[in-house]
Amino acid sequence: MQDITKRQEIRLARWAQEVQQSTIQQLLAVATQPGILSFALGLPAAELFPVQAYAQAVEQLLLDHNQALQYGMPELSLKRHIVALMEQRGVRCHENQVFLTMGAQQAMSLLARLLLDLNGTVIVEEIVYSGILQAVEALQPALLTVPTHPESGMDVDAVEALLKGGQRPAFIYAISDGHNPLGISMSLEKRRHLVELARRYHVPILEDDAYGHLYYDDQPIPSMRSLDEEWVFYLGSFSKILAPALRTGWMIVPEHLISALSALKEGSDINTANLSQRSIAAYLDTGHLAGHVQTLRQAYRARRDVMVRAVQTYFPRDVRFSLPRSGMFLWVELPGKPDMEELLRIAIQREQVAFVPGHAFEVQGSCHAAHCMRLNFSNCGLEDIERGIARLGQILPA
Ligand SMILES: Cc1ncc(COP(=O)(O)O)c(C=O)c1O
Structure with a gap:
């Protein structure tokens, strides 16, 4: 009888042999765990769904x-x-x-x-x-x-x-x-x-x-x-x-x-x-969308502003970022050459906060974003944003 627990030799197409889930998909499992303050994914605010x-x-x-x-x-x-x-x-x-x-x-x-x-x-x-x-x-x-x-x-x-x-x-x-x-x-x-x-x-x-x-x-x-x-x-x-x-x-x-x-x-x-x-x-x-989008803009603008102020307060002085005029993300450049994988590990395990390291967005082989992090501001309430950024600030190299 065939041992069905044994992995079959299934030949994948050449291109598919290299295929991997994106860092973002891998983070989904972690970032949606209860207790984690997630700035990781581009999730809309669930409490605002109409x-x-x-x-x-x-x-x-x-x-x-x-x-x-x-x-x-x-x-x-x-x-x-x-x-x-x-x-x-x-x-x-x-x-x-x-x-x-x-x-x-x-x-x-x-x-x-x-x-x-x-x-x-x-x-x-x-x-x-x-x-x-x-x-x-x-x-x-x-x-x-x-x-x-x-x-x-x-x-x-x-x-x-x-x-x-x-x-x-x-x-x-x-x-x-x-x-x-x-x-x-x-x-x-x-x-x-x-x-x-x-x-x-x-x-x-x-x-x-x-x-x-x-x-x-x-x-x-x-x-x-x-x-x-x-x-x-x-x-x-x-x-x-x-x-x-x-x-x-x-x-x-x-x-x-x-x-x-x-x-x-x-x-x-x-x-x-x-x-x-x-x-x-x-x-x-029903004509509800226009009002709904207006609500989202107001809520996300307030969240963006709180995140920006918190980054100015709790992150090292020489981080760089610019104010997003639209969307859901704040991109932060850290000074020096921080080990972002290690930072993420500590952020999740010790501080219960998640973000996406910049390298997840690099085209293969480049290192242009190795010192950066992407922070989402749409998915957490104002107090959680302040708290999460303060916690992240504690583990960033000064
Ligand atoms: C820039 C950009 N394009 C496309 C998508 C995919 O959007 P959709 O859910 O409509 O497939 C996303 C999702 O986060 C995105 O950030």
């Missing part, structure tokens, strides 16, 4: 529509709501340019499959959201990295140099607002410059705007998609403004790409969870 209004919308939907649980086409009424939502990002678009996805992550993955050849090239920043690297991984691209500045973001001149030098990547990945992990927003000048390059060299920009609606100034900067509708492919998400468990996001792309994207998506999940789409549309019909 539970009642959403529950009512879902109940009504299920009672009124006998097809609500059925397979179906992408929800047109949700696309219409998205068109309206995009106006707040300065974007004028049409339902036919909206493609619904399982979150912004799936949008990245589908666009990678649509645009990127095996062993092709893409441009990313040296310090980047690890999800984009996972999205392109199976296609084993050469990653053309450009420097990224903790205060001003992507070095667009470096992008220009690559393109001028003859590189023609499948796309440029950029986060214009609430950069994950740096927390910065690109200036309007940089956005214009990048868009101009995309047009001139015919290289699309994947504009990841997962945090674009969470801005803390009176006037948000318009998204890059508002500057060009042909070369900027916009990625949006309900994860941060409504709830990540709904796994619903969207892209805005030129209409002629929609049928190819539909074919790719069908092969992976047939259709985005229709119940999520329909229930989000039903919730949006």
Whole structure:
């Protein structure tokens, strides 16, 4: 009889032999343990989820529509709501340019499959959201990295140099607002410059705007998609403004790409969870979203401010950071060459506080973020933020 406890010799695809969970996924188990004050993950504040209004919308939907649980086409009424939502990002678009996805992550993955050849090239920043690297991984691209500045973001001149030098990547990945992990927003000048390059060299920009609606100034900067509708492919998400468990996001792309994207998506999940789409549309019909996002902005702005003051009070004087204008993250640069893995271990075991070490966002081989930490400010209340930062301050090298 075969010993089923013995590991079978299953041959994995070559690229998959190297695949590992991201540091962030590994931290999820630790950071969500009871008693841990977590500044680690990009979690929205659970106590602010619009539970009642959403529950009512879902109940009504299920009672009124006998097809609500059925397979179906992408929800047109949700696309219409998205068109309206995009106006707040300065974007004028049409339902036919909206493609619904399982979150912004799936949008990245589908666009990678649509645009990127095996062993092709893409441009990313040296310090980047690890999800984009996972999205392109199976296609084993050469990653053309450009420097990224903790205060001003992507070095667009470096992008220009690559393109001028003859590189023609499948796309440029950029986060214009609430950069994950740096927390910065690109200036309007940089956005214009990048868009101009995309047009001139015919290289699309994947504009990841997962945090674009969470801005803390009176006037948000318009998204890059508002500057060009042909070369900027916009990625949006309900994860941060409504709830990540709904796994619903969207892209805005030129209409002629929609049928190819539909074919790719069908092969992976047939259709985005229709119940999520329909229930989000039903919730949006109630008109509650605008007030809800306003509540989130106020709450997160207050949390950001408390975190910044606490860092100024409890961290060594020569740490560096800049004030995030949007999003959920504060990026802190520590002086010297601290051992961040060791710091994290002590932070969790002794102080019960979690953060993400900067190296989790480095493109392989680089050490640009080895002395940095990413702190999330959306997921803890004001007192916990103060307490957690004070505890972290105790273990940082002076
Ligand atoms: C920059 C960025 N893009 C995309 C995502 C994925 O978002 P979604 O939940 O919509 O898949 C995240 C999640 O944290 C993110 O930080």
